[in-house]
Amino acid sequence: MNDFNYSRSSEISETINKVAGKSDAKYIGGGTNIIDLLKYNLTTASELVDVNLLSNDSTVTNGSDGSVWLNAFSTNADTAYHPIIEEQYPILSKAILAGASAQIRNMATNGGNLLQRTRCYYFYDASSPCNKRLPGSGCPAIKGYNRNMAIMGTSEDCIAVFPSDMCVALAALDAVVHVQGPDGSRQINFADFHRLPGNMPQLDNTLNDAELITGIELPAKGFSQNYSYLKLRDRNSYAFALVSVATVMEIADDEIKDIRIALGGVAHKPWRVKTAEEFLIGKTPSRVNFLEAAEMILAGAVGYEFNAFKINLAKKAIVRNCMMALQPESQLPGAQPSA
DSSP: OOOOEEEEOSSHHHHHHHHTTOTTEEEESSOTTHHHHHHTTSSOOSEEEEOGGGOOSOSEEEOTTSOEEEETTSBHHHHHTOHHHHHHOHHHHHHHHTSSOHHHHHHOBHHHHHHOOOOOTTTTOTTSOOTTTSTTSOOTTTTSOOTTSOSSSOBTTBOOOOOOSHHHHHHHTTOEEEEEETTEEEEEEHHHHBOOOTTOTTOOBOOOTTOEEEEEEEOSOOOOSEEEEEEEOSSSSSOOOSEEEEEEEEEETTEEEEEEEEEESSSSSOBOOHHHHHHHTTSOOOHHHHHHHHHHHTTTOOOOTTTTHHHHHHHHHHHHHHHHHHOGGGGSTTOOOOO
């Protein structure tokens, strides 16, 4: 682990100035990912700038238009258990609580969750080539052990997946990321925040130099009546998803008025196919219709030697999760969704 300077500030502009123009200066919140990266010599830092003094006592703030503002510097745990999130955005609470462990959620920040790096085996092995760490060195996962890797949106340079659970729910909710940098403030639609690998897999997101996430805006519609988060993984705790699905719906008179379906564990970013959602609008919420939508969502999926099973797994997960969203109480331990 390399030596680095440590500093902090209670002013956003001063914090940004400490990082701006310095390629090896980085922000640190809970440190649940960046410290691992430093320990394993997967990244270096000349300076870590602590953002925790930028937080305030308000984890969640109600907007005048019905929207809700999430403090980027608040912890995942405080967010998941906040009454407003539990009541108005239960899909977000469910997704956060499906991730990591209680200890990590107590430390990890909302902004940091959006910025975590892939958990690809080869990325975490400093002795292996990896285009995300060293562009042009190759992607050994393509012909290597790739059970947890992507089946959607891949490229010849990278088949890694983005590991967040929280972000799958934020994608389904059409959240907006607020950032501030040397050139001022801007807003990024959540669908545009994370990148597919293309020929630049070393870039995980669309942030510019020294830009800092200051908040996450949730639209007024929280889909508190029909929702479900399903995470399929190798063990029941502290494991990343093979496939995860966030489904939120608005139903009236046995007809789907609005629906969002976002997948995790299948791509370099949370995965949504809006044409599949549009197909379901106006239709009866049934297994047959959900299966047809699932086929549309997984169209073009490419499996590799050890992860081809994820294509069919994802289709089944979508159908199961959509049925669970019709009865959120079916998510209680031991319960089964109705046919």
